[in-house]
Amino acid sequence: MFARRALSRVVYGSRYDRVPRNHRSYVRPGERLAREVQWRLRIGRTPVMRFQDYRERTLLERTEEFVTCRLCGETRQQPLFQRAGAGRGGTYRVVRCPACGLLYRNPAVRPATPDVPRTDVPYAGLLYADVPYADLLYADVSHADDGAAPDRAADRRRRRHRLTMDAFGPVFSSGRGRTLLDAGHGAGDGIFLRLARERGFDTARLDLAAGPVTAAGGFDVITLWSVLARLPRPVEDLRCLRGLLAPGGVMLILTANAASLQLKAYGNGWTGFRRGNLMFYSAETLVTLLSRTGFAGVAFAPFYGDDVEAGAVGLPGRMGRRLRRNVEAGGGKMIRALAFADREAVHRWGERLGARRST
């Protein structure tokens, strides 16, 4: 860590010391290009292993299981990252799927509920119904705001919700006459639902830990705030959520970006590699997931950082422009996406937001 700091001081001087740490790799000249080259070398040099070989050389904790790619079914593994102590006691390992590019935790958290395919009950309910399992996935949710004090953490969440809704303009500006379902773990802290009600939405909460999903459906909006990375069966779960949307409905997704410049800069030390996170999507793999689960299209809103967007951090002209360029090239820390249930939704909202079709 010290060596890295000393090196960047030699390369960049002290000019960037006043820039908050999480933005530094976005504002330093040439850094994106250097990290891209480094990333490609990492992918090119890391061997792709057969599933069996990966199992044999990897230690398995009691609460873990080996998995294959949940997005495309590929079994081969490209082990890219490992971090001691980020899992409960053990090592947190992240592999890349050599077929579709998804990054995922492997070994993953093992559900106590047997993995029996069921067609009548969605996986979300089946898997999360097991309390210890939900605890393993969600225990660190309350620390998701860098260990800030509770009040500050709540303020930050409120700011994040507001900025993200605003990024999709017309979809969230008025909720009058529309229903919104927020999906997450537990009862939630109510911060987001209060905001949504202030904007006129009729709100409901789906507790993914409460067992089979029995919500009636017909919702105009579903929101997934930092939940996608924690879904162990994303294809099954998103199909289920897609089924809860009304014609013309949309689903808001906020999740860590697997193509982020920050991940490429920090590697094993990236903040997205935390205990409950199982899967890391890029815009590309998210489009694959959405098209496999019946959504008609998706629009992305670049994430520049909450503090930057809220004007709490001022970056001098050139640095600000560099940050924007790097984010707009796909390297933002988070993905903000709006998925459209069907063509009607694309027509109603997507055309104004520059939707990409996912089918």
Ligand SMILES: [Zn+2]
């Ligand atoms: Zn895959």
